[in-house]
Amino acid sequence: MGKLDGKVAIITGSTSGMGRDTAYRFAEEGAKVVVTGRNEARAAAVVDKIKEAGGEATYVLADTSDLSSAKKIFDACMDAYGTVDILVNNAGQLSTTPFLELTLEEWTSVMNVNINMAILLGQMCARVMKEKGGGHIVNIGSVAGTSARWGATAYCTSKHAMNGLTAAMARELGPDIHVNGICPGAILTAMLESIGGEKAAEELGMTAMSPLKRVGRGSEIASTVLFLATDESSYIDGQMIRVDGGVDA
Numbered sequence: 001m002g003k004l005d006g007k008v009a010i011i012t013g014s015t016s017g018m019g020r021d022t023a024y025r026f027a028e029e030g031a032k033v034v035v036t037g038r039n040e041a042r043a044a045a046v047v048d049k050i051k052e053a054g055g056e057a058t059y060v061l062a063d064t065s066d067l068s069s070a071k072k073i074f075d076a077c078m079d080a081y082g083t084v085d086i087l088v089n090n091a092g093q094l095s096t097t098p099f100l101e102l103t104l105e106e107w108t109s110v111m112n113v114n115i116n117m118a119i120l121l122g123q124m125c126a127r128v129m130k131e132k133g134g135g136h137i138v139n140i141g142s143v144a145g146t147s148a149r150w151g152a153t154a155y156c157t158s159k160h161a162m163n164g165l166t167a168a169m170a171r172e173l174g175p176d177i178h179v180n181g182i183c184p185g186a187i188l189t190a191m192l193e194s195i196g197g198e199k200a201a202e203e204l205g206m207t208a209m210s211p212l213k214r215v216g217r218g219s220e221i222a223s224t225v226l227f228l229a230t231d232e233s234s235y236i237d238g239q240m241i242r243v244d245g246g247v248d249a
């Protein structure tokens with residue numbers, strides 16, 4: 001028996017990286033998974049792999065910098081499975097643009113992808129979860145949301161906002177809906193590769209600061225998302241769990 005048998009999960013940004021690893025992990029545990037992203041080939045490949053392994057998944061293509069995507073994603077989930085039990089707000093846009101060079105356009109895009117979409121999808125899914133008397137929402141923040149040390153203005157601000165959103169949602173949506181989040185450290189995904197991969201983590205001091213002396217894997221985030229999406233974390237609420245190899249230990 002899987003830990004998520006009979007559950008329906010939306011995982012934003014699940015065509016790549018830790019979202020994709022979470023989609024695989026959830027499907028292995030019996031969840032029906034709604035995969036989202038912009039890249040159709042990668043979305044289809046994730047769904048195919050889940051189905052080949054005997055799981056159930058569907059995908060919806062949506063650019064989450066466009067806020068109308070929230071309804072598109074929610075409607076695709078309702079059309080496919082008729083309900084939602086778990087929402088993982090994972091899609092993220094990295095921005096390393098310095099404050100003085102940041103345009104309103106880039107700021108808006110980062111805020112839409114990283115925080116505004118989590119609010120809109122959170123509202124839509126929470127209404128369904130309230131009605132059915134339970135649900136789990138997991139928000140993916142960042143260690144850049146706990147200090148300005150690593151992130152540039154837009155990314156750092158959006159991830160700080162995720163902490164407040166998670167706490168506020170938990171307070172307002174309890175007791176039936178659990179809301180928690182994760183602050184990943186340096187995790188070897190396409191996002192980290194885009195700024196230089198493991199070398200960048202070393203240059204930023206993240207590897208040296210970690211007692212584990214390495215970057216993390218997407219699967220190590222996926223296992224924590226799974227924990228926060230089940231009753232195994234039943235007395236944890238409104239928290240951002242650092243999964244960062246102990247960089248601030």
Ligand SMILES: NC(=O)c1ccc[n+]([C@@H]2O[C@H](COP(=O)([O-])OP(=O)(O)OC[C@H]3O[C@@H](n4cnc5c(N)ncnc54)[C@H](OP(=O)(O)O)[C@@H]3O)[C@@H](O)[C@H]2O)c1
Nearest residue numbers: 013015016017018037038039063064092142187189190191
């Ligand atoms: N990797 C790290 O070191 C690290 C550290 C801390 C926090 N995080 C956070 O972890 C989350 C996942 O990142 P990752 O490292 O797994 O990165 P990733 O491999 O680059 O995956 C990012 C995912 O987000 C989706 N996405 C990005 N922009 C989108 C947009 N405008 N519309 C729709 N989907 C979009 C991508 O889908 P498409 O490409 O198909 O559009 C992809 O599925 C993000 O919230 C990120 O900020 C990552």
